Structure formats: structure tokens, C-alpha cells
Amino acid sequence: MDTTMLDSAYYVTMNESVQLEQTNSMPSLLYTRSELLALKPSNNLCTLPTHVFQNLKDLGLLHLRSRRAGSHIRHRKIKSTIPNVRNGLQPSMSQPSQDNxxxxxxxxxxxxxxxxxxxxxxxxxxxxxxxxxxxxxxxxxxxxxxxxxxxxxxxxxxxxxxxxxxxxxxxxxxxxxxxxxxxxxxxxxxxxxxxxxxxxxxxxxxxxxxxxxxxxxxxxxxxxxxxxxxxxxxxxxxxxxxxxxxxxxxxxxxxxxxxxxxxxxxxxxxxxxxxxxxxxxxxxxxxxxxxxxxxxxxxxxxxxxxxxxxxxxxxxxxxxxxxxxxxKPQPVLMASKFRDFRKIDHNAFARELTERLHDVTCEGDVDTAVVEFNSAVNCALDIYAPLLTSKPKPKRAKPRWYNNDVDDARRGRRQAERKWRKSRLPSDRTNYEQSKRKLAEVLVKAKSVFYRESLIGSSPNEVFRIVNNLTGKPRLTPSIQDSPTVLAHAFSKFFTDRIKNIRAHMDDVQLDSTSSADLHTCPPSAQFAHFMPITKDYLHKVIKNSATKSCQLDIVPTWVFKKHTATFLPKLTEIVNTSLTSGVFPELFKKAVITPSLKKTIS
Incomplete structure (x- = not known):
């Protein structure tokens, strides 16, 4: 090996890390300080890491004597003649371990x-x-x-x-x-x-x-x-x-x-x-x-x-x-499943949905009809809006309003601080103070500009959300140290006590004896024996006037449901009339998602 060339490469790379770019399609040379110090003088042979050996060979800095065919592969060891120019540092004969x-x-x-x-x-x-x-x-x-x-x-x-x-x-x-x-x-x-x-x-x-x-x-x-x-x-x-x-x-x-x-x-x-x-x-x-x-x-x-x-x-x-x-605990990154409804072909989806809903029967059990209805919609969705898995992403480390101006101001403050701490000159101290004031001004300006632009042209709901994030109190949630069973019993006890208190106050109210007797002897003026079937027009009017809000239990988002109301309407009208005539409410519609939000802390 040509040690003169290696010495030159070593002295060029005495910083924390070094990168030499080769123009003639040759690989870049990137070594850490620990790897280079491993080549300092020693009576023992030092072993080069595989990637270091390969880079030296590709750059033409390492020349090996040819060997006969069939001979054993020689160990990649060289005798180092590089002087030690970093006093007090010990060599690392192996790859540097990760800093715990x-x-x-x-x-x-x-x-x-x-x-x-x-x-x-x-x-x-x-x-x-x-x-x-x-x-x-x-x-x-x-x-x-x-x-x-x-x-x-x-x-x-x-x-x-x-x-x-x-x-x-x-x-x-x-x-x-x-x-x-x-x-x-x-x-x-x-x-x-x-x-x-x-x-x-x-x-x-x-x-x-x-x-x-x-x-x-x-x-x-x-x-x-x-x-x-x-x-x-x-x-x-x-x-x-x-x-x-x-x-x-x-x-x-x-x-x-x-x-x-x-x-x-x-x-x-x-x-x-x-x-x-x-x-x-x-x-x-x-x-x-x-x-x-x-x-x-x-x-x-x-x-x-x-x-x-x-x-x-x-x-x-x-x-x-x-x-x-x-x-340090690692953040829990959970992948979520979703359907990309923005890329759905609505015309093809409507045709597929019509064919599959045609086979849904509403005769007899209304629960079976609802299950078949959901299954038909899911099959159509799997074709035109299949379930996708999102990649786990770490939480955002910076506020959304951080921009390049903030980064530049931070960099300038840090440079001014280093210069002042090194020189201790009054002029450098003045520059450092100015850079701190500039960073504070840039932070305030960046946040103001971001939220001003966010509020312009926003819908009332978006404006409320932005203002609530800025000025509203955070939503209180139950203590994370409680188990689900303990929380369930706590909520049950809370509402049970509320009901007991209401009943206790009602018992204290003295009702007039005459009015109480009239309540029991007055016969009903009307009877409600059965439901009247609804029409498609009536159900269409109810759907059209309903709010465009969705729940995670919905099989499709409300805006997609409204867009394809004409496709859903015939079979949905049959299911509703079957439920009204049989007096049975479907079991799947009895489920709800409840997110508890404490109005005040419980002592």
C-alpha cells in the first residue's frame, strides 16, 4: 500500500468527518474520526472495516499483491505508519458502538x-x-x-x-x-x-x-x-x-x-x-x-x-x-386503515352498488336485511375504495407556524452567541443581544402571519377550531392511571348519584292532591297503535336536511351517502318500512361511540 497517499488522505480528514468527492465516477470517501485513528502507530496489525477497505481499493489508494488461484483469502490487515497527531485519544480497533x-x-x-x-x-x-x-x-x-x-x-x-x-x-x-x-x-x-x-x-x-x-x-x-x-x-x-x-x-x-x-x-x-x-x-x-x-x-x-x-x-x-x-420511551406509532374516497370513481361505484343492492331482500327479519345491506356496500367499496394502511409517522416536533425565517433567526442567534462566548468583546455581546431580540420578533411575526392566513377564507367551523386551539382550554380526559374497569365504575357511579339526587329533590316537591287525581282518572284522548309507512320522497327530504356529519361507525361518510342518495334510497326505504311494520329496531343501529369529556375535574 502507498502510505504517502494514505497519509495525505488522513491529514485532509482530521475534522469530525470528511468526505472526498471523486469526479470520475469514483465512490465518495467518508470516514469517522474513530475509524481514522484506528490507523495510528501500533506494534499490532490493525484490521480495516470492510467498507473502509473497499473504498480504499476503489480509490486506488490500496494495492494488494496478487495471489495464486485457490489460495486462502488473506486477512485485510495493514501495517500503519501514520503519526498520532491527536494527543490523548485512544484507538478504536472496532466499529464505534452506538452512544447509549x-x-x-x-x-x-x-x-x-x-x-x-x-x-x-x-x-x-x-x-x-x-x-x-x-x-x-x-x-x-x-x-x-x-x-x-x-x-x-x-x-x-x-x-x-x-x-x-x-x-x-x-x-x-x-x-x-x-x-x-x-x-x-x-x-x-x-x-x-x-x-x-x-x-x-x-x-x-x-x-x-x-x-x-x-x-x-x-x-x-x-x-x-x-x-x-x-x-x-x-x-x-x-x-x-x-x-x-x-x-x-x-x-x-x-x-x-x-x-x-x-x-x-x-x-x-x-x-x-x-x-x-x-x-x-x-x-x-x-x-x-x-x-x-x-x-x-x-x-x-x-x-x-x-x-x-x-x-x-x-x-x-x-x-x-x-x-x-x-x-427514553419510544413513541407508539400505530398504523391506521382508511379508504381514499377522494379518488373514487362515483359513476362506476353507483353502477356496482345498484347491482349488489338488488340482491338484498327485506322480507322477514330486519336485522338480516341490514347486515346484507352493509355487506353489499362494503363489497362495492372494496372494489372502488379499498382499505389502505397508512405508514406510521412520528409526531410533529415543531409548531406548524415555524418557517425558514425562524430557522435563519435561530441560526444567527447561535452564531452570535458562539462568537461572543469566544471573544467576550462588548461589540459581540451587543450583536448577541440584538440577535436574541430579532429571534423573539421573528417568532411572534411567523405565528401571527400563519394564523392570519389560516383564518382568511376559512369556514366558521375551521375558524372555531383555530381559535379554540389558540385560546380554548384543553379537553379534560380521565386520568391515564385508571384502568378501563375503574373508569367504567366511576362513570356509572357518577350518573347513578346524579339520578339519586334528582329523585331526592323530586320527592321533596308536594304535588296538589286534586291535580294528581286528575292525572290518573283522565282517559287518553288519542291512541298510537301503529306506524305509517314512509315514502321515498319523505326519506329523501330527511336525508337532504340532515347535517353532513359522520361517525366512525358509519359504513360510508355522510357526504358520499348524500351524493349517492338515489342509489341507496329504494332499498333503504324498504328497510325503514320493514322496521316500522315489525316494530323491531335493527341491532346494528343500537351501537354508539361515546367520547367522555369532563366539564370539570373531580376531586
């Missing part, structure tokens, strides 16, 4: 000092920093700020908002991916008066995440440090008894970087007594102190790693990030 840390949960805490004026920035940070669980403190949100809550929650995420009772300042919010199934657990016997706290657990209760926000003592709130230390001791004692893994994080407003201070010393003593330790080092506040922390059990050091602080200057606190060594 990418599957860990990214957890972050951020004292945002009011989410009202940073809602889109918070959402943008969660998306592009790939955060799985974001804890926000000092949100300044209450239960009526649903618009802001919708803006800080990216697609595919959920938000738990815990406002400060009686005061809009403060507040805690937890934003997490849908697949994590986290719930807010009330903290029994852990009432505190000097700081806010919340306990978030997964549905299996194998993991508990406690978040704390302590307002700094002031003349306005009249909080005392001594009271806080007592409350903190009781809270640590409470969470220490929780089963499973535990992490406590938040804004403690304690100078963890000053261990000589009395309050910091007391907190460290309490943590050590219960077997906890604080992991965050370095400043988390713009004044240079470590006020935010991550607390874990000393015997669970492997639970959290890579604790970093991102001082992004958006708030007075930086974002505290860490990796939680829990495998």
Missing part, C-alpha cells in the same frame, strides 16, 4: 421570571435543545392563562400548571413528552410556608421528581430564613421516605457556592444526614452565585450525569440541564 446516552432523558430546570413574555422562547428552547422534561419556576401563571400555557407547550408535550395560591407571582409548571405519562402527586404532610414545591411521578411510581421554588426573603413577603430551614428539613424527611428513584431540583435561593454561610451549611448538613448530595457546580445566576441545584441520593450517583448550566441571558437564571439515566 442519546436514549437517556434530558431534564432541565429554568427559573424564567415570568413565562408571559417568554412563552415562544421557552417553547423554542424545549424543541431545539431536545428537552424531555422541563421544570419552570416563577412562571407567574394562574389557571386562566391558558393561552400562555398553550404557547409554552410544544407539539407532542403536555403541561402541568401549578400556580401559587392567592398570588400570581411564583408558580411552577412541568412540560413533558406525552410518552412519559407523568402525574402530579399531592404531597401529604409536607405543607410549607416559605417555598413552593410539587411532586411529579411516573404512573408506575418508580421515579419521583420534586421541584422547589423558594422566593428570596424580603420585607414584602416577610419570609424568614430560619422558617425556611425548618420547612426544608421536613420536606427532605418526607421525600426521603418515597419509594423508588428520587430527584429534587429547583431554585433554592441558597448560595451553594458559599459553604461557609449559615443557611448553606445547614442545608448541606441536612442533605448529608439523609444521604443526599447536590450536583450543580458553577454559577446559575447572572450575579455569579449557584442558586439552583439538583439533589439526588448519594447511593444513586449513576442516576444523573452531565449537569450543565446554560446562561442564555433570557432570564436572570440560567437553564440547569442534566441527563436522567432512564431509557
Amino acid at each position: 446516552e442519546s436514549s437517556y432523558l434530558n431534564v432541565a430546570h429554568w427559573n424564567v421570571h415570568s413565562a408571559c413574555n417568554k412563552s415562544l422562547i421557552i417553547c423554542d428552547y424545549i424543541i431545539f435543545q431536545n428537552i424531555d422534561i422541563m421544570f419552570l419556576t416563577e412562571t407567574w401563571l394562574d389557571f386562566n392563562d391558558q393561552v400562555i400555557i398553550n404557547e409554552i407547550t410544544p407539539p407532542g408535550f403536555m403541561c402541568i400548571n401549578i400556580p401559587r395560591p392567592g398570588d400570581k407571582h411564583g408558580g411552577i409548571a412541568v412540560i413533558f413528552r406525552d410518552e412519559l405519562h407523568l402525574i402530579h402527586v399531592p404531597c401529604d404532610n409536607s405543607e410549607t410556608s416559605t417555598f413552593e414545591h410539587a411532586l411529579i411521578s411516573d404512573t408506575t411510581h418508580h421515579l419521583h421528581l420534586a421541584v422547589i421554588y423558594r422566593p428570596p426573603p424580603s420585607a414584602r413577603n416577610k419570609l424568614k430564613t430560619s422558617t425556611f430551614l425548618s420547612d426544608f428539613d421536613r420536606f427532605i424527611e418526607y421525600i426521603d421516605e418515597l419509594p423508588g428513584k428520587l430527584i429534587c431540583l429547583g431554585d433554592f435561593n441558597i448560595h451553594f457556592d458559599c459553604p461557609h454561610k449559615l443557611d448553606t451549611s445547614h442545608v448541606h448538613t441536612t442533605l448529608t444526614a439523609y444521604g443526599f448530595k447536590q450536583l450543580v457546580t458553577g454559577p446559575t445566576h447572572k450575579l455569579g452565585h449557584t442558586l439552583d441545584g439538583i439533589i439526588v441520593k448519594s447511593d444513586n450517583d449513576e442516576l444523573v450525569s452531565d449537569c450543565t448550566v446554560d446562561m442564555n441571558d433570557i432570564s436572570d437564571h440560567g437553564v440547569v440541564n442534566c441527563k436522567l439515566h432512564f431509557i
